[in-house]
Amino acid sequence: MDASKLPPLRGSSIDNHPNAKRQQNGITVVDGNRQGNGINQLSYPYGLYVDDDQTVYVADESNHRIVEWKWGATSGQVVAGGNGQGSGAHQLSYPTDSFDRVVPQLGSAIWKIKLTIGSIFNSMINFNDNGTVSGIIQDVNGPVKGLCYMNRESIKQTCKHRKLYRYARKLGRVIMKGETSGDVQHIIQISLDCDSDAMLITVDSKKPFCHTGNHSCFCIQTSIKANLATLAEHIKSKINDDSYTGIMQRNPQLALAKVTEEFWEVIASH
DSSP states (O other), X not given: OOGGGSOOOBOOSOOOOTTOOOOSSOOOOSOOSOBSSSTTOBSSEEEEEEOTTOOEEEEEGGXXXXXXXXXXXXXXXXXXXXXXXXXXXXXXXXXXXOTTTOOHHHHHHHXXXXXXXXXXXXXXXXXXXXXXXXXXXXXXXSOEEEEEEEOHHHHHHHHHHTBOEEEETTTTEEEETTTTTOOOOBEEEEEEOTTSSEEEEEEOOOSOOSTTSOSOSSOHHHHHHHHHHHHHHHHHHTTTSSSHHHHHHHOHHHHHHHHHHHHHHHHHHO
């Protein structure tokens, strides 16, 4: 392999003097056992990272894996990939200098199923006293579809199956959204707010979310009703004012005349 094409060595946050000199002759700390796919071999390594403990992480490009080599070890340990080339959650495809994308310590735990995505989220969330957290459901195209409540188990199931599971407070159990209606909501992304006490769950589903059959619980009809109710309350609050609105409310004949006037203006405009 052409050494001139290798990316620069990346290290930890250890301070190095800008004029520091390196030894020209060193020792082999990784591999040295010819090219191959064994745990003590590499195939076209492309990119290195050294952490604070002097552990070396190698992007083993042709073996589609990230390999960890501890100080003094005679063989490495696969911490990411190693399951053939691919785009699956358990695979890599020709990894190069990809350590901004694969955090070795966390990646190792996830790849070995010591940790799950759901358990990671549960450790980050500030749950309410009743053990729930609000989840805002947003369509992948932007509109908000609704709100549901999540608990630890529903978050685990949501992350595991990549479908929305919610905590049904009336039933007191976790159910999959669309379990009976078929309106399954497929998960695209999960985010937390700045206080980690609310979730934004992005879904990709053309199926309705609301139990009324509407795409969103915040449908147009609901907005109109809310706006009319607000307007009615505002008008009622002015009944004792000296404004024209207040005078009309106290004088039904004047109000009728105003409605008639507006009616004929609408007719004339068409």
